[in-house]
Amino acid sequence: MSRRRVYVIIGAIVGLANLIGNQVVIREAPKPIDVAFMVAAMVLITLIPLHPVPGVLAYLVCWLLLLLIPSANFSDITISNLAFLFFLGRFFPPWPAFSVLLTTLLSEAVLLMSLSAPGNQMGNSLGTLWYTALMGALLVPLGALVRFIEASRLADAEQADAQLEEMRLEIAREMHDLVAYSMSQTALRAQRAAADTSYSDHARHEFTAIEATASDALHELRLLLRTLRSPASEQEQSISTTTGLGNAVSDLSTAVGAISADVSAAGFDITYRHLGDAVPTRIQASTLSRVAREMGANIIRHGDPHAPVTMTLSLGPEVIRLVSTNRVRDTSAHLPRSGTGILGMRERLAAIGGTLTTLSDNGSWMVTATVPLADFHPIPTAPERNS
Structure with a gap:
């Protein structure tokens, strides 16, 4: 989710640039229908990173409606289309992304050809179509490349986490087999020596102290081993929850x-x-x-x-x-x-x-x-x- 927020910000910036850029180019008060399409494109382009499938479908509907309504200008979402094509490659696998791109181009070609009035220039429709195809050929692969790079980095991070997890478990096993065993034997032998009446009272008192120290250390070592063996999700909790040291x-x-x-x-x-x-x-x-x-x-x-x-x-x-x-x-x-x-x-x-x-x-x-x-x-x- 934190990575997707970056794309939400990118979509918001592109949508805002589309809204401002169209007003600068037209240099006149835009029609309400044009403002509605520009605002809708800005909202939808920011939703695609959070909800890719419904966001793309809603944006395609907005795109087709723009072509169907004669009073609307196709340039209303020209800049927003750039972010849409990039997000198409970023949030979808290659084949679905290119399938959506081809379907969009074919639908756009059919609508532009069928809706072109005799007085309109056919060159404008073809230019719009070629522009969309060129931007799609550039931005969809770019989004797919970013998707591949992020997936590779995520796989490397997961592999590193798995190696770290294995290392922690190996350390826990070695400490349990070597240190914990030795400390257990020390506490046991000190306990037996403290109970042996052949030793002086002073020596038995020292053996009792050794047993208590070894037992305390063994208890804390086991708390530490429990922490080492716990899953990574539990490591993010408070130290008092993870190791029990809060109650120690x-x-x-x-x-x-x-x-x-x-x-x-x-x-x-x-x-x-x-x-x-x-x-x-x-x-x-x-x-x-x-x-x-x-x-x-x-x-x-x-x-x-x-x-x-x-x-x-x-x-x-x-x-x-x-x-x-x-x-x-x-x-x-x-x-x-x-x-x-x-x-x-x-x-x-x-x-x-x-x-x-x-x-x-x-x-x-x-x-x-x-x-x-x-x-x-x-x-x-x-x-x-x-x-």
């Missing part, structure tokens, strides 16, 4: 607190603060929880466990802001750069209108994620008056 996080503060607890369990002295009471949307909570998880992972990978760590979640009143600070493990090394983790956080936040900023200073690293609240609207302030 019901309380953002609790989710960030759990991530800070994981960082603490990894040996870091972390302080978690929760400010404000604004309620984020489900997609905001889901996105920010994953950003917080990436922040926590970066702290564990690059942070100095002997330095304090902070994680602050501010809910409102205008924005939701999540800030993490830590020192890097090796002060002689470069601070973390915008790699795939930082890039992934930026992409997640950008999808919901948020931003991510990073700051390095004397061996310290700070990451800030900011998302505007959905129901916040700034109150315009009155301009100050000069005293």
Whole structure:
């Protein structure tokens, strides 16, 4: 439908040019019958891209009526005929299009010859007929060529979509057979180790934490695999509908607190603060929880466990802001750069209108994620008056 709108615009422009052009050529007030035919041709030529069969039939009836009515001038739809002939080749297969063209030419020839009065010049009728035949020989094949090119491009796009679909399914199968299997075995072995009384309480507690982490990761992996296996039509839906991630996080503060607890369990002295009471949307909570998880992972990978760590979640009143600070493990090394983790956080936040900023200073690293609240609207302030 979006492609047909272009042809509707073309038809409207040609019809309007036919209406204006005839008035410019005649240089006098047109007769009501001529105006009626020109307006009818403009309307019908814009309907052909939307409804080809009834539009073409209605335009042919208008064409034949113009020939049958003696008081009407055949030049009333001369310019509109150009768009009609092009649309004939564009919206119909070659054989039906040329059949309609030949039928139209024969009907026009019979009517012009039979209706020509003795005082009229036969050359005008033959000239009109040859003009129509020439334009049809040029514009109908041109429309057929455009139809073929668009069909070829559509076939190439469908083939590319099919290859992409096959690739997605192959990735989903490989991830299920390799990653999901390994994570399932990890969770199972950790569960068995946690139940083994021969281990110390501390070791069994660590095994329990490993089992919980592996189970959570396996659950999210299965959500991702479901998304990869879903048809392309479902991919256009909201991420909360497609993957179920909208229901994965019901309380953002609790989710960030759990991530800070994981960082603490990894040996870091972390302080978690929760400010404000604004309620984020489900997609905001889901996105920010994953950003917080990436922040926590970066702290564990690059942070100095002997330095304090902070994680602050501010809910409102205008924005939701999540800030993490830590020192890097090796002060002689470069601070973390915008790699795939930082890039992934930026992409997640950008999808919901948020931003991510990073700051390095004397061996310290700070990451800030900011998302505007959905129901916040700034109150315009009155301009100050000069005293």
